[in-house]
Amino acid sequence: MLDQTVNIPNCAVIQQALLEDRFELWFQPVYRAATGAVVHNEALLRLRDGDGGVLLPGRFLPLAEQAGLMRELDLRVIEKAIAFLQQEDRLCLSVNLSGESLADPGFAGLVIERLGGAAIAPERLGFELKEKDVLADLDAARTWIAVLKKFGCPIALDDFGFNLTACEYLRDLPVDVVKIDGRFIRSLKAEPLYRTLVQAMNSVVHACGKRTLAESVEDAETLGLLRQLKVDYLQGYHLKRPDAATTATATAALRYPARVLLALAALYLFKSALNINLFEDFHLWELPLVLLRWFWPNLS
Structure with a gap:
């Protein structure tokens, strides 16, 4: 359980x-919108303090x-993720990488070394790489991503939407999935403008040959709207909390x-097989009896 009363750590901590x-x-988990199947799990970092409390990343x-520890922290996350993958043969994970690691041309090689070993x-x-970090040095990021893509690792662009007016770079960026920033998703049901923006982002990403992931799905209405907009993948508290x-x-x-939907499809197939009209020949609640009589004609 998250303990919001624990002290905020300092760099030494x-x-x-x-x-330690x-x-x-x-x-x-991340779900396929069309089927509900789990595609993979996103690994999110937490810090356990000395009293057993759990701190969220923002703290x-x-x-x-500030302490220049993000590269070391990223490497620790990757090592822990690999340990989970070794325990669970069918598990797939995604991890977030910082701009510090993305700016290091040798970091991709370390990832390959750890996975290969x-x-x-x-x-x-x-x-998952944040859009702002990628755009900080687009050429270097494109090369960095290409190395891991060539090795076989999936790559996602996170927090997409801050530079919607300058998204031409997306076409040639070798990422597989684009995560629409949560601020757009959280406002989806209240603001028609955001529905238009998300629809536009979804269309742009698909036109670039990539798939979309909507994070921060926090209620059933938002889930329904995202399905209408044909977003590919879904993630959020309404579906499963971390x-x-x-x-x-x-x-x-x-x-x-x-x-x-599966039950309705089966009902339609039965109706077609029996050559009956569900709305004129009998009431829907009578279908079980009709089916029994079809198999056993003498049933009264």
């Missing part, structure tokens, strides 16, 4: 936490950035509508 290995991975990552299929570990366990199955919010 961050360094000590690295030495008190950083943990929590997981939030310690800025300090790690662990004999992990590269397609099982993906990386916790210390990975998720391999669909949530009820996505699974039950699929079951209803």
Whole structure:
């Protein structure tokens, strides 16, 4: 459980936490919008303080950035992710990388070295890069991404939407998935303008041959709107909150509508096979009896 009363750490505490290995991975699944199947789990970093409380990234990552520790922290996350992948043969994860690691031309080689040493299929570990970090040095980022793409790792562009008016770069950027920034998704149901913007982003990304992921899905209405807009993947608290366990199955919010559609399809097939009109020949509630009589004609 998250403890919001724990003290905010300082840079020395961050360094000590690295030495004591008190950083943990929590997981939030990403779902295929069309089927509800889990595509992969995003690994999210948490810090366990000395009293057992858990800190969210917003309370310690800025300090790690100030101390120049993000590259070391990213490498620790990758090592922990690889350890999970070794334990779970069918698990796929994505991890977030900082601008500090993206700016290091040798960091991609370290990733390849760690994955190769662990004999992990590269397609099982993906990386998420923030749009602002990519645009800080687009040519260097494109080269960095190409190295990991060639090795086989999936790449996602995170927080897409800040530079919507200058998104020509996206066409030639070798990423697989584009995550639409959560601020647009959270305002989707209240602001018609944001629906138009998300629809435009979805169209642009698809036109570039890439897939879209909507994060911050926090209620059923937003989920329905995103399905109407034909976003490819979904993630958010309404579907599953992050916790210390990975998720391999669909949530009820996505699974039950699929079951209803499957049941309706089966009903249509039965209707066609029996050559009957459900709305004129009998009431829908009588279908079970009709089916029984079809198999056993003498049934009264």
